[in-house]
Structure formats: C-alpha cells, structure tokens
Amino acid sequence: MGEVLNDVFCIFPQFNFAMGLFDIYYNANIVKGCTSSKLAELACKAQNVTYSIDPWAVADGGIGRYTISLAIEIPALFALLYLVEWESTTKRIRSTFKKCLKTIKCKKNKKQIDNKNDEETDDIEDDDVAAMTKSITMDEGLHKDDINALIVDGLKKDYIGENGIFHAVKSVSFTTKRGECFGLLGPNGAGKTTTFKMLTGEHDITAGNAFIDHIDISTDRLTALRRFGYCPQFDALLEQLTGKETLRMYSRLRGVPEEKIEGLIIQILKLVGIEIHAEKQVRGYSGGTKRKLSVGIALVGFPPLLLMDEPSCGLDPGARRKLWNVISGAQKVGAAVLLTSHSMEECAALCNKLAIMVNGKFKCIGGQQHLKSKFGEGAEVEIQAGSGDVNEISSNALQRIPGLTVKDKFQGAVKFVASRDTKLADIFEQLESLKMDFPIGGYTVNQATLEQIFLALTKYQKSSDH
Numbered sequence: 001m002g003e004v005l006n007d008v009f010c011i012f013p014q015f016n017f018a019m020g021l022f023d024i025y026y027n028a029n030i031v032k033g034c035t036s037s038k039l040a041e042l043a044c045k046a047q048n049v050t051y052s053i054d055p056w057a058v059a060d061g062g063i064g065r066y067t068i069s070l071a072i073e074i075p076a077l078f079a080l081l082y083l084v085e086w087e088s089t090t091k092r093i094r095s096t097f098k099k100c101l102k103t104i105k106c107k108k109n110k111k112q113i114d115n116k117n118d119e120e121t122d123d124i125e126d127d128d129v130a131a132m133t134k135s136i137t138m139d140e141g142l143h144k145d146d147i148n149a150l151i152v153d154g155l156k157k158d159y160i161g162e163n164g165i166f167h168a169v170k171s172v173s174f175t176t177k178r179g180e181c182f183g184l185l186g187p188n189g190a191g192k193t194t195t196f197k198m199l200t201g202e203h204d205i206t207a208g209n210a211f212i213d214h215i216d217i218s219t220d221r222l223t224a225l226r227r228f229g230y231c232p233q234f235d236a237l238l239e240q241l242t243g244k245e246t247l248r249m250y251s252r253l254r255g256v257p258e259e260k261i262e263g264l265i266i267q268i269l270k271l272v273g274i275e276i277h278a279e280k281q282v283r284g285y286s287g288g289t290k291r292k293l294s295v296g297i298a299l300v301g302f303p304p305l306l307l308m309d310e311p312s313c314g315l316d317p318g319a320r321r322k323l324w325n326v327i328s329g330a331q332k333v334g335a336a337v338l339l340t341s342h343s344m345e346e347c348a349a350l351c352n353k354l355a356i357m358v359n360g361k362f363k364c365i366g367g368q369q370h371l372k373s374k375f376g377e378g379a380e381v382e383i384q385a386g387s388g389d390v391n392e393i394s395s396n397a398l399q400r401i402p403g404l405t406v407k408d409k410f411q412g413a414v415k416f417v418a419s420r421d422t423k424l425a426d427i428f429e430q431l432e433s434l435k436m437d438f439p440i441g442g443y444t445v446n447q448a449t450l451e452q453i454f455l456a457l458t459k460y461q462k463s464s465d466h
Contacts, residue, residue: 183351376448386441
C-alpha cells in the first residue's frame with residue numbers, strides 16, 4: 001500500500017521535492033554505514049537493507065523517479081499557469097466553451113425567456129436605431145476616424161439558465177465621440193450595467209465587438225483597459241486606505257510617472273471636492289464621499305473615455321451639480337463620456353445624445369430635442385384662471401385650439417395636452433387671444449419632458465428575474 005501511495009503522490013511537485021531530499025539524506029547514511037566494512041556489508045544484506053550506490057538511480061534508494069517527475073511537471077505546470085493567465089486576459093477558451101455549451105443546451109431545450117404579449121412590440125426597431133446600426137456596419141472609414149473614442153458594433157450578451165437562454169443585451173450599436181456625453185437610459189434589468197461590464201472586460205461578449213480608442217477589446221483587452229476610466233455602479237474601494245493612498249495606488253497602476261503623481265492627486269481631490277477627507281480612511285467616508293472618490297479614480301490619468309455607471313447616485317443636490325461640472329470639464333478637454341443614470345435631470349444637463357434601452361435593445365437614439373419632437377405626446381399647456389371662471393376658460397380654450405384635451409383641472413388652473421400635430425405658433429396665438437378676452441392670470445407652455453418619453457418607451461420592460 002505504501003509503494004502504491006508513493007507512486008500516486010508523485011503527481012505533486014512538493015512531494016517529489018521533499019522525498020528527493022529525504023532519500024538523499026537517508027540513502028547517504030545507509031551507504032556510509034553498510035559500506036564501512038565487510039562485516040557491516042554482510043549485516044546489511046542479512047537484514048535486507050536496501051540502498052543505492054548511485055544516488056540518481058530510479059530504483060529504491062535513488063532519487064531518479066522524483067527527478068523525472070519534477071522534470072515533467074515543472075514545464076507542464078508553468079505552461080498551465082501561462083494558459084490561465086492568457087485566458088484571464090483574453091477569455092478565448094471560456095467564450096468558446098460557452099458557445100459550445102449554448103449550442104448543446106439549445107438542442108436539448110429550445111425554450112427561451114420571452115414574453116409573448118410583448119413580442120411584437122419588442123421586435124419593432126426604431127428607424128434611428130436601424131440607421132445607427134447600418135452606419136457602423138457599412139462605414140469602413142469609421143475605425144480610421146480619430147473623433148470616435150468608442151465604437152460598439154452589434155454587442156450581444158446571453159445567459160444560459162434552467163429555462164433556456166436569456167438575452168440580456170441584443171445587438172446594441174452606437175458610437176461616442178470625443179467631447180461628447182452619450183447617455184444610456186433604461187429601467188432596472190434593461191441591460192445597461194451588463195453592457196458596461198462587457199466593455200470593461202468583466203463579462204464575456206457573446207457576439208459583436210467594441211473598440212475603445214480604436215483598440216479591439218476582444219483581441220487586445222489589456223491595451224484597451226489602459227484607455228478608459230471606470231466608475232462602477234457600486235463603489236469598489238479598499239476601506240483600509242485613505243483617499244490619497246487610494247488615488248496614489250491607482251495612479252501607479254495606470255503608469256503615471258512618479259514625479260507627477262502627487263500633483264495629479266491634489267488636482268483630482270480638488271476636482272471632486274474631497275480634499276478635506278484626503279487623509280481619512282475610506283471606511284469613515286459617507287456614501288456620497290465614496291461616490292466622489294470612485295469618480296476621482298475614473299479620472300486618474302485623464303483617459304480619452306470615461307465610463308460612468310450612475311456616478312451621482314447618493315449625492316446631495318449641491319454635490320451633484322459640482323460633479324456635473326467635473327464631467328462637463330472632462331468633455332471640454334476632449335474626453336468622451338458614456339453615462340448611465342436614472343436622473344432625467346442629470347441626462348438633460350450632461351448628455352449630447354441619448355439612447356433608451358428596454359429588454360436589452362435600444363428603443364430610440366438621438367439628441368434630446370430630437371427625441372422630444374419624435375416621441376413626445378405634444379405640448380403641455382397650463383392656464384391660470386386668475387379672477388375668471390375655470391370652466392368657461394377651459395371650454396373656450398378647447399374651442400380655439402384644435403387637438404387640445406384636458407389633462408387636469410384644479411382650483412384656479414387647468415392643464416391641457418395638445419396633439420403632436422398642433423403647432424406651437426398656433427397655441428401661443430390663441431392663448432394671447434384668450435388672454436385679451438378673459439381675465440386669466442397667465443399661462444405656461446411646456447414641451448414633453450424626458451421623463452414622459454422614458455415612461456412611455458419603458459412600459460414594456462420585462463421582469464429582470466431570470
């Protein structure tokens with residue numbers, strides 16, 4: 001039994017090394033005792049004491065088998081270590097394995113997570129989204145143009161579960177230019193954070209591709225990682241370090257020259273407004289201060305692309321405004337910003353272009369004014385009755401302005417929603433006429449808000465449980 005275990009344990013380098021040292025010492029002492037005289041040699045032979053004159057022999061007493069095992073294992077284990085490191089940076093093997101597993105799984109179980117009631121609505125693609133996808137696919141010069149800091153081409157992410165395949169992200173395509181802020185909006189479970197995690201390399205890409213500063217994240221992930229700053233949805237901070245130590249650590253990881261690190265740290269601390277907390281441990285920071293530090297980490301090295309996943313979450317209104325100024329400042333010096341947020345006010349203040357994501361797909365894409373004009377229900381009109389009668393003013397307004405419907409009526413005022421075909425010039429003309437005929441206190445005309453468009457487009461979002 002002992003000989004069998006001795007052979008089995010040869011697969012472990014530690015065992016071979018330890019047994020080799022032991023056998024060298026043990027065999028040398030036995031050889032010394034048994035070969036000291038003829039009488040000692042006869043005594044050893046009578047007691048069946050085994051030893052080897054040649055210490056490199058494979059037989060008992062020699063270390064040959066341990067040496068051979070180590071000679072095989074050391075190159076093999078180093079090769080395995082290299083393969084693991086290579087896989088951790090490229091993820092080629094994992095993605096190939098998952099594709100094979102997905103194919104096998106699909107053959108056994110073709111059931112997919114789909115809501116049949118919303119199937120037709122979910123398949124409708126907006127013409128702006130289709131045009132963006134086509135331009136990225138067909139424009140060969142897009143990758144040669146330095147103006148684009150981020151190009152996302154048909155990005156997909158599938159998860160395999162007990163109920164089949166869950167499509168978390170479905171062929172998302174967009175570009176983000178230098179000096180531009182692209183806002184990614186959507187309800188919880190729409191696929192925003194999954195998109196971010198694919199861009200940062202945290203999750204594998206099922207299909208499609210993305211280029212950060214014209215570097216392919218699938219084939220050259222390590223180089224791409226150096227070209228962007230990332231503020232995650234949840235703070236990933238070492239609580240034992242101070243704010244200054246945290247920024248110093250990330251500066252060194254980013255390769256900032258040592259003589260420039262201290263100046264950079266002071267500059268970032270001032271930018272995000274936490275210089276008074278610089279020497280305090282992160283564990284003592286409030287949630288808002290931790291959020292500011294996470295934004296500061298993203299700014300280290302001032303990369304050409306900033307990925308901001310809900311950066312102002314947990315900040316008070318004053319701190320939020322200051323953070324917006326920081327992000328706007330980064331845009332002005334040429335950085336591209338990809339932003340997700342649940343704050344419509346934040347998107348309105350920062351974003352040059354917006355996309356609303358529902359069930360892993362873009363429902364719309366474009367500038368704020370374009371989205372309001374295309375998807376807005378129409379202008380919202382509020383008339384303050386003043387000393388006049390609310391009902392009489394309301395009925396006259398409905399008669400004078402075509403396409404107007406009452407939205408709400410309360411003490412001293414009435415709200416209307418105009419149809420999308422009603423021109424603003426006609427609304428103002430009739431309101432001024434109404435103001436001359438009735439003693440109304442005043443009126444306001446508002447365009448559809450981003451929040452109204454968001455709610456209208458995200459009502460088909462499926463449950464994120466899968």
